[in-house]
Amino acid sequence: MKRLLLLSLALLLLTGGRAWSYGSSDKGTSGAAFLKIGPGARPAAMGEAYAAVEGDAQAVYYNPAGLAAVPGWDLTGMHNQYFQGLSYEFAAAAAPVSRLIGAEPQRDLGVAALGVTSLSAGEMDRRGLTDAGGPTGTFGATDMAFSAAYARRFDGKLSLGGALKFIHQSLDDKSASAVAVDLGAHYRLDPRWSLGGGLRHAGSSPKLGSVADPLPMTVFLGGAFQPREDLLFALDLGFPRDRDVLYGVGAEYVRKLTESARGAFRMGYSARSADAEGLGGLTMGMGLGYKSFDFDFAWVPMGDLGSTFRYSFRLRY
Template sequence: MRLVPVALALLAAATAPVGAQDGAGGASAIVLQLAPAPRPLALGGAYAALARDPYALFYNPGRLAGAPRAVAAAYHVYPVGVAAGSIAATLPTGRLALGVGVHYLDLGEVEVLEPDPAYGGQRGQPTGETTEGGEALAVVGAGLELGPAVRVGAAAKALHLGLAGASDQGFAVDLGAAAGLLRGRLQLGVAVQNVGRAAGVGRGSPLPRTVRAALAADLADLGGVRTTVAVEGVHVEERSALAAGLEAVYRNGAGIGLLARAGFDGRVASGDAASPLTVGAGIAFGRFGLDYAYRGAGPLGATHHFGFSVHLDGGAGPVR
């Protein structure tokens, strides 16, 4: 029996907030645990109440309602030669907004191991062979404005998993809702994600069913600097944690926006290579936006995340 655990385990330890040892979705649904874009990652994953942009599709489809026409894409560089990317778009039509997105994970070449009899089969030894693997997620969703401050939404997901020539498919549904209070200065959001059957190459594993309850608040708007804080409680399978993020936006007289972000991801377990602290930055000019996020990965190095967005209806700053 041959094994291919090394790259998968390292990737989970370096990137997946729920941690490989928790078994939430196992290694078969890593793409469901990865941040699809720099902004949510830099904010510690606290995104279910914050954004109305294409990537709301991956956190709370209710936040799609009221979103502008926009297209966004991202590319992620992980340790051990692994890469990922995404593209998403929103199309509003009156009170209804449609969203579509794709998120992929390229595992590259994975080293093939076989059980080492010297250690009773508990450790692997290289065979000199490599194989390839990857995961892809396609999402279609919609958000509806029920009133001036209440929105609901739903999304359908199709998942493809491949490793060493074998493959499997999975399907899931997300549901979400959002509400605005205090003339929009306080936003609330709830979402239930990844409701579907088990999936996995060789042996099916439960998808990482996730429940989010979040709030985002504008704290200050002084001297041209707008500060927003987001706090989110996340429950994945049998584990609950807290995520939080802070975003500061400065716009000059020419309309150029400079953004700084920091976050804390409490889903990172003790002993994980991934750092619970995240940082990021961005710039918005006209209809265009550029974003970057960074996360340390201990002895594995770091993860780097790059994003680009185009708001077809106007300025590219964060939309609340």
């Protein structure tokens, strides 16, 4: 098992180590920027500090190794009313492979998951070099990513996972496609402490028209501390190829309302939106749950661009 862990870490360093050498000198040089938007209202309210949080279908984006702790069917969906009329959607489903193939439940065959992300700008006016004569028509822009992931826990503490992504972008009559992989590891130190890390968006460069920009590859590390069942703290560090080091911190408090109902309050800080004026960087949210269903809300201010509101649901069975 130690050899497997060392091999996994070596693979991560070999494929993602180059991301550590990038920084502010490469700002604005990545394509498929929609991949930088983290899905889910719960992670967003916690400053997107989610690399070490496991057992959630949203791990298909944040750290595929976290899928290994999903005990049964886990379905989630999100709508994000982004600024400037942009609309961002996300959906994911995860389930143990033993359930999918009808094997005995006690057999640990890992967890499989599918995810889809979409960012749409809707219809926009087409104009010439000047505004004389008004618009000559309309055009649209859509970005999409489809993910297939698998994760498995090996010794009760270490989990490894990966995701294969197909990315498609369209702008007016032009389109581009790319393939990428995500790799992740999760290690539970004890019932309260856990660590997560990996690599996101490593793959080919989509070529939209005559321009091919590399994907926003990012090495990430995170930790989570849960001193008791109703309280969670998390911290993430991100090392993207196209900007300086990013960090996010978040906290969650869950209170039992009745025997079957619960409420949650979350807040955090994300350096990803800290450049915005006003309350940029601050994140907050709430959640309500009843039995196996959860509804979550997050508020993420973006300065002069306005506030973004994310709404998520999660169903487990």
